[in-house]
Amino acid sequence: MTREKLSPTKAALRAHVIKSLAHPSRIQMVDALSEGEMCVCDLTELVGADMSTVSKHLTVLKSAGLVSVEKRGLNQFYRLNCQCLADFFCCVDTINAQHTRALQDACCE
Amino acid sequence: MTREKLSPTKAALRAHVIKSLAHPSRIQMVDALSEGEMCVCDLTELVGADMSTVSKHLTVLKSAGLVSVEKRGLNQFYRLNCQCLADFFCCVDTINAQHTRALQDACCE
DNA sequence: GCAATAATTGGCTATATGGCAAAGTATGCA
DNA sequence: TGCATACTTTGCCATATAGCCAATTATTGC
Numbered sequence: 001m002t003r004e005k006l007s008p009t010k011a012a013l014r015a016h017v018i019k020s021l022a023h024p025s026r027i028q029m030v031d032a033l034s035e036g037e038m039c040v041c042d043l044t045e046l047v048g049a050d051m052s053t054v055s056k057h058l059t060v061l062k063s064a065g066l067v068s069v070e071k072r073g074l075n076q077f078y079r080l081n082c083q084c085l086a087d088f089f090c091c092v093d094t095i096n097a098q099h100t101r102a103l104q105d106a107c108c109e
Numbered sequence: 110m111t112r113e114k115l116s117p118t119k120a121a122l123r124a125h126v127i128k129s130l131a132h133p134s135r136i137q138m139v140d141a142l143s144e145g146e147m148c149v150c151d152l153t154e155l156v157g158a159d160m161s162t163v164s165k166h167l168t169v170l171k172s173a174g175l176v177s178v179e180k181r182g183l184n185q186f187y188r189l190n191c192q193c194l195a196d197f198f199c200c201v202d203t204i205n206a207q208h209t210r211a212l213q214d215a216c217c218e
Numbered sequence: 219g220c221a222a223t224a225a226t227t228g229g230c231t232a233t234a235t236g237g238c239a240a241a242g243t244a245t246g247c248a
Numbered sequence: 249t250g251c252a253t254a255c256t257t258t259g260c261c262a263t264a265t266a267g268c269c270a271a272t273t274a275t276t277g278c
């Protein structure tokens with residue numbers, strides 16, 4: 001009855017997506033985008049970094065399939081592709097809360 | 110009714126946890142640990158790396174609060190602290206499936 | 219005490235990542 | 249046509265990460 005082990009290939013696919021979220025600025029951006037689409041200049045103001053830096057972050061998110069872009073006029077509007085990220089972050093926050101309190105059991109139930 | 114923006118501090122806390130999951134080997138380990146506790150030598154065999162490497166990966170997971178350890182005899186038994194990671198990975202897999210399909214659609218037009 | 223096993227730690231190197239600045243590209247407007 | 253705006257890309261540097269090997273620590277059994 002042992003479940004089959006996760007293949008290295010599938011683990012690498014997951015890692016690609018998770019790595020794309022593994023940066024504070026990208027987390028802030030994804031969080032903001034969950035409210036609706038935004039252009040690069042808005043996101044630049046949000047995270048307070050150089051626009052070139054923000055653009056690179058967005059490239060990372062895009063390559064992982066988390067966001068997509070639409071060009072309208074001079075602006076590139078980015079939007080989230082997936083709604084399940086809210087639960088994703090909920091789980092992460094729970095882990096943090098639990099960890100900071102050094103509790104060991106009963107997460108996310 | 111605009112929701113408040115996520116603070117850089119909270120984003121950094123989330124990033125710490127997410128970064129700890131942003132590696133294929135660590136994802137494999139977490140996946141295996143969802144079935145129950147394992148010692149380092151078992152996990153070493155699972156991912157096929159040097160034991161010192163695996164030990165370092167486990168340190169990363171531990172520092173993020175994802176796993177905890179118990180020593181019994183010669184072995185250190187690691188176990189998952191959180192069950193919500195299954196949903197977490199489910200979301201990631203969904204993103205991958207969507208993204209893969211989107212890429213296929215794009216190239217087959 | 220000594221050897222064997224399990225795991226962690228330190229040292230080192232290769233590679234990846236993140237940042238800004240500067241140059242390049244595309245669109246809109248006068 | 250020419251300039252401003254909004255991005256992206258490139259270049260370069262600093263730092264972080266992952267990997268293995270070797271050395272060290274801890275526990276068990278002889």
